[in-house]
Amino acid sequence: MNRRSWMAGASVEATLELWASSLREVKARMRPLFTQERVAASAGQFLDGLLGEERRKTGWMRAEAAGDPGPWRQQAILGRGCWDADSLRDIVRDYALETLADPDVVLVLDETGFLKQGKASCGVGRQYTGSAGKITNCQIGVFASYVSRHGHAFIDRALYLPKAWTDDRDRLLAAHVPESVHFATKPALALTMIERAVASNVPFSWVAADSVYGVGDIEMALKRAAKGYVLGVNANHSFRSWGKPLAVAGTAKDIAEALHENAWRRLSAGEGTKGARLHDWAYLDLADLDADDFNAAFAGVWTRGLLIRRNIADGDLAFFSTWCPVGTPLEKLVTVEGHRWAIEDSFETAKNEFGLDHNETRSWHGWHRHVSLVMLAFAMMAIIRNRANTRPSDPPKTMRSARGKTAN
Template sequence: MVWRSWMTGASIETTLELWASGLRDAKTRMRAVFKQARVAASAGLFLDGLLGDARRKTGWMRAELAGDPGPWRQQALLGRAHWDADALRDVVRDYALEVLSDDDAVLVIDETGFLKQGKGSCGVHRQYTGSAGKITNCQIGVFAAYVSRHGHALIDRALYLPEVWTNDTERMKRASVPEGAEFATKPQLAVEMIKRAIAAQVPFRWVAADSVYGVGTVEKVLRREGIGYVLGVRSDYRFIAQIEHPSLDAVIQEDAADADPTGWIRLSAGDGTKGPRLHDWSYHQLGDVDPEDYDAEWEGQWTRGLLLRRNINDGDIAYFSTWCPKGTTLHTLVAVEGRRWAIEDSFETTKNELGLDHNETRSWHGWYRHVSLVMLAFAMVTTIRHKANTGAEKKLPKLPKALAKSR
């Protein structure tokens, strides 16, 4: 079972008890999603298979663990049975928040690739994925991770459909894509997940993401809502003033070149597998903004800024657009950016241990169902791990308090 390598703060007996009770709890929580008892039973066996020792979480492997003669019940759960994957997503979110909830939490947005053969799997196309580090045949999923000092879990997901898919009505129909589905960029998918989190009253003060999500729509939504952000941007990105404040017009590359080299501060963005993740950092305030400038309801002045991260070894510089209450410290912004590693850890864990990329279905609903069940398994393990390791495991440090509430 995957708990062997994750549970370090409790005895084997205690951990086994937590595991057994946690599995029962997870199955009870998801029971309401399924109208038929037999489908709920199949989902429970599917969850057992994801949490089992088999390195490949294929239908045949899960069927073997369940004692079934073949993978047909497993396949029916993802393909033919009638149940709502979005309802399960909401169960996962609420389940994870019971132990992870924190007002200073960071919602981290990122994507990951699912390597595929052929052209039948929903959304598959030759496109770039960081999972392979190249352009290859794959699906792309955009995810939201909830990251707090208590741990992290995946709480939302969206399958990216390239335009070659949304422009092909017959292909969309074969993959059971819902009628009316239109092309949406990855930032647009991210915005929908952010809005869902806000509507569900998920407590978070910050959003962090890489340069795919660092411009345009995501920024506008967060500024209007009074939510802080640290978003990666390319070196040629130009800040466009939304108000008459000339200092907001700045080219990042020029700003970096003009930065005083003595102004760099060496800080850790958090502990990694090899200890503190040290970089040199520099922060430049580009302008203060009042709520009326955005027709917003948040209070006090906020600051648009530019955060620079320099690699200690090769001097390579990464750039981040920031939005935060006036007076927010460099240490806070660095800590927020450092929380992005948690979604990479989530991808690695769910792929290596829980079969996130072992989905054998080709349909739209098959992808969402498989991924949502894996998210439930991860939330369950996160919850059990938190309970087993409370007081024994070094957790993420609490973020320094911002000088004003973000919303």
């Protein structure tokens, strides 16, 4: 999806006005991060470069767009400048929520790779990335995307550091990794994002993720926070029912292969570029639990289940552990799982349009600053798209409040 298609719902004149007002607004929001006016101006020019038409968002190209004689000011924003990338992350989150917030939101967790040469870039190493479909030299970033009926945007991110990094103090010092940072698995990074979202009162009801994140502490944290989930699991993951008329026990694969054909239903997980994304689905209720059974601070009965997806063309199976309020229909679980496409689309768009993988710095701070600025650019476009498709007679509250604001 390119940025022009994002804004197809409004006239050229309205789109230009939305673009200008939105750009002023986001620059004003991040202005307090910088103690000096010239640094804030350079950060604004950095954002302009990310939003520009250049395919490569390198320091030289951003500098040329900004009218600078060289890339030094642009590079300083990511390196020598003194500002907090985590504060910008929080600004992006709050900015996105003002327009995209909805109680039925799915928080989608996933990772993407950043191909790199050499050994100096923070977190780089030979590791598997789905972006390349193989083990290669890369960095891995874990992201949380906020997916609602109003649109979707990244609201959190973390750079994964392999043990080869966290066990090498000299390497950490050279990349300016804070002393407080220690080894954390990708699920642990994702769990921190979930906990941060809950602590910040981010409205969401569901979490969806692939099998990297599908079992363990994430499940328990979501149960205690009254959040439903559809989390991928491997074919050999064991399931067992209790208190149900149909006894189920075994691996996900064995359970699926034993199902009668009438257990499957053909449903759409959402609209894709080629129309409805149809698969065959089966769902098994495994157990009903009262909130008191898992020490929750709320009341209600919830259901643990197994959701199975079968490819229509080749019969390939995928498996998901589910948790939802009792009585949740299969169609809802399928829709939640289908929301995972949004983060894949977001990675592609952020890389192709906003230079997510064009970071030239090697430091911990450089990676988080670059990625956070790209997240801001992405959120701005998501909000422009939402506003462009909103009826002129009923402008969103955030648009009304943004009028009259000026950028620094």
